[in-house]
Amino acid sequence: MSTPVVQTDDAGTAGTAPVLELRDVAVHFGGVKAVDGISLQLEPGRIYGIIGPNGSGKSTLIAGITRLTGLTRGELLLDGQPVHDVAPSRLAGRGVARTFQTVRLLADLTVRANVQIGADARADGGRSRRGPTGWLRPGATSPAVADAIARTRLEGFEDHYPAELSYGTQRRVEIARAIAMGPRLLLLDEPTAGMNQTERAEISALMRSMRTGGLCQLLVEHDVQMMIDTCDYVFAMNSGRLIAQGAPAEVVRDPAVQEAYLGRKWREHADGD
């Protein structure tokens, strides 16, 4: 169940120092205003969602936050510090981890070794350029890896290889690898794409359980029910801008959101019936 958000201001805050702050962030590709002036704040220990129709700018916003694409304008602050000059590879050392739309596990490494990669990125502040074999410590499970495996309920899978796991379990390994980095902010880009309802519910429950310790999570997801079940606060985008924000149940009822995203989706669904 989602937790209602109370006493928030326009930026979605409730008086706690933000982990991440965006001030008037824009990313333009020539004449395409993929992200066009977004300001928001994310607090520790909360789960935020971004919804919006295809092409509304969700992925570009994540790419801007993770420094994979440059900002046309605006400011990005982590724990109050500007990160415009921080290389993407150094963001792990600044407490930012992410998972991707597609599974990116290393096929010839066990679950333990895949998760160890995250722990090693944390240990050297994301500076390591070593290949996978340089990270391996056969048979040993570091405390960070053991903790990440426990938090993602992967005990018993440590010695398995990705190909031996279900798709849903592979995605949990990716989350474990990100958690092993010890992030304060975890970005999840469509973590339930391709999953069945049971697996989606597992990821939702996992995300809710991971809020302990102040972890802030930002979820990009097309599944509206997943958003409602998982997030404390949702931002709705259209054409690169925020068109609504607030508690998930309120945002999905917002007329602008219905028109831009949900209405279209429901119409497509109805047309397909």
Ligand SMILES: Nc1ncnc2c1ncn2[C@@H]1O[C@H](COP(=O)(O)OP(=O)(O)OP(=O)(O)O)[C@@H](O)[C@H]1O
């Ligand atoms: N590298 C790029 N060069 C030019 N245009 C781009 C580039 N990346 C994204 N765009 C454009 O920016 C807009 C936003 O795209 P983006 O992928 O961020 O949307 P999205 O909300 O993540 O979509 P989806 O839900 O389909 O993943 C789109 O019009 C897209 O075509």
